[in-house]
Each structure stands twice: as structure tokens, then as C-alpha cells.
Amino acid sequence: MSKDHKPAGPSQRMLRVGELVRHALAAIFARGEVEDDALTGSVITVPEVRMTPDLKIANAYVMPLGGQHAEEIVAALNRNRKFIRGRVAPQINMKYAPEIRFFVDDTFDEASRIDALLRSDRVQRDLRDDEEDGDQQ
Known part of the structure; x- marks a missing residue:
């Protein structure tokens, strides 16, 4: 170093x-x-x-x-x-x-925003798609 x-x-x-x-x-x-x-x-x-x-x-x-x-x-x-x-x-x-x-x-606001994003339908759908792809391999 x-x-x-x-x-x-x-x-x-x-x-x-x-x-x-x-x-x-x-x-x-x-x-x-x-x-x-x-x-x-x-x-x-x-x-x-x-x-x-x-x-x-x-x-x-x-x-x-x-x-x-x-x-x-x-x-x-x-x-x-x-x-x-x-x-x-x-x-x-x-x-x-x-x-x-x-x-x-503003860390509480930022954490809430990230939590809301993670709970959104789009992210949940992507997570389900990834799990299904993993099951097929």
C-alpha cells in the first residue's frame, strides 16, 4: 500500500x-x-x-x-x-x-424511499422472474 x-x-x-x-x-x-x-x-x-x-x-x-x-x-x-x-x-x-x-x-426519508422501491410491483416481478430462471437451470 x-x-x-x-x-x-x-x-x-x-x-x-x-x-x-x-x-x-x-x-x-x-x-x-x-x-x-x-x-x-x-x-x-x-x-x-x-x-x-x-x-x-x-x-x-x-x-x-x-x-x-x-x-x-x-x-x-x-x-x-x-x-x-x-x-x-x-x-x-x-x-x-x-x-x-x-x-x-434525510436518511429516514431516503430509507423509506428505498423500502418503497423494493416493495414496488416492478421490483417484486423482477425478483420472481429471477427465482423462476434459477429453478429452470
């Missing part, structure tokens, strides 16, 4: 710090520390936080319970990100707290 080969995924350190930030964000949201009208009454989940290799930026993927008003909630979190960063900093025990950017987590 050559020296300039880069690993395919995030490093262990990136994953560990991302998980620390994720837990800190979840705790802050659970306690309702962020005061913004758009967040009132919202239960926000944080399925994933991806760190940049230099650990300076945390991309936090969030989704309100039920998925309603996701864009408005992400906008409110981004408006309050300096405050949130100040709350996260003491919880993660790092020299510098990362800048936090919030995004709507």
Missing part, C-alpha cells in the same frame, strides 16, 4: 469527537436550553454528527420528532449556533470547541 493512500472513512478520532458533540447536543435539546420560538414544543433528535478531519467543524444532522417543520427548526438552530457552541464546549473537554452547522437529516 502506498503512503499517500487515505482511509476510506472518518478516523476514530473524528468518530469519537462527533459522538461527544452528538451527546452534548442531545442533552442541550432535551433540557430545552435553546430559547427560540421556532423550537418551542419541539423534540429534536440528533442521529449523527460528522466532524471535519481538523475537528474544527461539526456538521450536525437533526430531525424533529415526527419530521414536521424540519427546515424551520434547522434555521432556528443555525441562528443560535454560537450560543449552542458555548453550551457544547464545556461538555466535550477539548481545547477548541468546533463550529456547529445544522442540517436536516
Whole structure:
């Protein structure tokens, strides 16, 4: 293997710090520390936080319970990100707290779309055709 080969995924350190930030964000949201009208009454989940290799930026993927008003909630979190960063900093025990950017987590939508495709009549018909072809050989 050559020296300039880069690993395919995030490093262990990136994953560990991302998980620390994720837990800190979840705790802050659970306690309702962020005061913004758009967040009132919202239960926000944080399925994933991806760190940049230099650990300076945390991309936090969030989704309100039920998925309603996701864009408005992400906008409110981004408006309050300096405050949130100040709350996260003491919880993660790092020299510098990362800048936090919030995004709507669309993995649930994507999984639902793939599931619907797999259940479609066309795919089911193709699967049946493949099974029948296998039986004839």
C-alpha cells in the first residue's frame, strides 16, 4: 500500500469527537436550553454528527420528532449556533470547541424511499422472474 493512500472513512478520532458533540447536543435539546420560538414544543433528535478531519467543524444532522417543520427548526438552530457552541464546549473537554452547522437529516426519508422501491410491483416481478430462471437451470 502506498503512503499517500487515505482511509476510506472518518478516523476514530473524528468518530469519537462527533459522538461527544452528538451527546452534548442531545442533552442541550432535551433540557430545552435553546430559547427560540421556532423550537418551542419541539423534540429534536440528533442521529449523527460528522466532524471535519481538523475537528474544527461539526456538521450536525437533526430531525424533529415526527419530521414536521424540519427546515424551520434547522434555521432556528443555525441562528443560535454560537450560543449552542458555548453550551457544547464545556461538555466535550477539548481545547477548541468546533463550529456547529445544522442540517436536516434525510436518511429516514431516503430509507423509506428505498423500502418503497423494493416493495414496488416492478421490483417484486423482477425478483420472481429471477427465482423462476434459477429453478429452470
